[in-house]
Amino acid sequence: MQVKVLDYGFDEEKELNYVKYRVIDIDSISQKKLMDELEEETEIISGELVLTVYFEKEYFPFGSQEATIRMDDFIAREEIEMTVFLSGVLED
Template sequence: MIVRITDYGKMQDKNFVDYSVSGLTSSQMEFLNINLEEETEIDGDVFKLKMYFDDRLFPFQSDVAHFRLDDFIAREEIEMNVFLSSFLEDM
């Protein structure tokens, strides 16, 4: 499974992060699409996920994030990979 952040920011006063996940089987994508509460979409062989965060939890709001953006993106991608992997264990 490969998780990539494709976009992040603020939209309609909500902080969001868009993830693109590849390397999943169609049954894994269907399982995630049905069982996750977040906004999800299957686009061919890519699973897309949009998560919303309040200001307190949004990972890209700090000043440190602006100076070490690549580190923050990599950490978020790893954390989402771990989350999805553990979620798929229930499949």
């Protein structure tokens, strides 16, 4: 399984920050399990699972001043953390 950050920012309608992830290299059974188990927004686009997570301002992983300076590091860390989280969901 590979997780990549597709997009991040602020959703005006929901008034929350968000991170959108693309989850690839998983089979359709695992995709379905994640869609059923996760509370976050999930959808299949072109055969790939897309997951959108909303954050309050204080929990947004890219909201700090340091993140703006070292964004690549923060994105890589977020991808690793989401991979570990999703792997745990699939193991249950």
